[in-house]
Amino acid sequence: MIKNENEVKHGLFDIGDLNLAFKDYFVGNSYHNSLVKDSDVSVTVSNVSFEPGARNNWHIHHDGYQILLVTGGEGWYQEAGEPARRLHPGDVVVTHDGVKHWHGATKDSWFSHLAITAGTPEWLEPVSDADYQNLD
Template sequence: MAKYEELKNSVIFPLGESVVEFKPYFTGTSYLNMLVTDPQFNCPIGNVTFEPGCRNHWHSHEGGQILLVTGGEGWYQEEGQAARKLTVGDVVTIPAHVNHWHGAAADSWFTHLAITTNPQLGGTNWLEPVTDEEYAEVEG
């Protein structure tokens, strides 16, 4: 299993703080370091890090989202589609209103930049948790 010390020495941006505000919408522990928050740019960007096995709940974004994978290995799955394994350098473009989840592989830390597109259209719509059975199925 990739240890945090290994990840810490290879990450581009600092880990940030444990996500308290969004903890009800995650299974496991995640960290957030907001990199761009200035509203004049209309494009919030956060560095999100997931401990091994951590994943967020099913959700959608009113204006869409882009993920840029910068560390570790993880998963992305849209509702009704097969899960996609994510590694460093992968880009995921998520259209508005598409239910999906993303998170770390069971044996790896996972870091991505989360770019909120069209934030003026609204925020995140949180749905039900990804069950242990759903997660085990993608882990194979």
């Protein structure tokens, strides 16, 4: 059963368009709505939504950080060397400069979060299907 589709598609912020600009760094479909992208502000704020099973690759933020504010559905967040953490609406994740991590939806739920990001991302390898399928 697929969960939380309506909650994510019709949440507080518009789901945005299919995330084609970053498709090479995601497994599955994601959606992106840029809420703050101003050259005079040192952070971007985006609503990012994931279809069930979708996730981004491992990545690192250099000279910055990322804060995730979970707004809908159920998802995962994992830092390298640590167990994955299941996320629900209201959860907050702070990823510090230089920390390798990934985030995305659970297998059976849509997922959305606000991403407050500073610095430059370095995109790395995908989360393996085997590792992802072992999450519960």
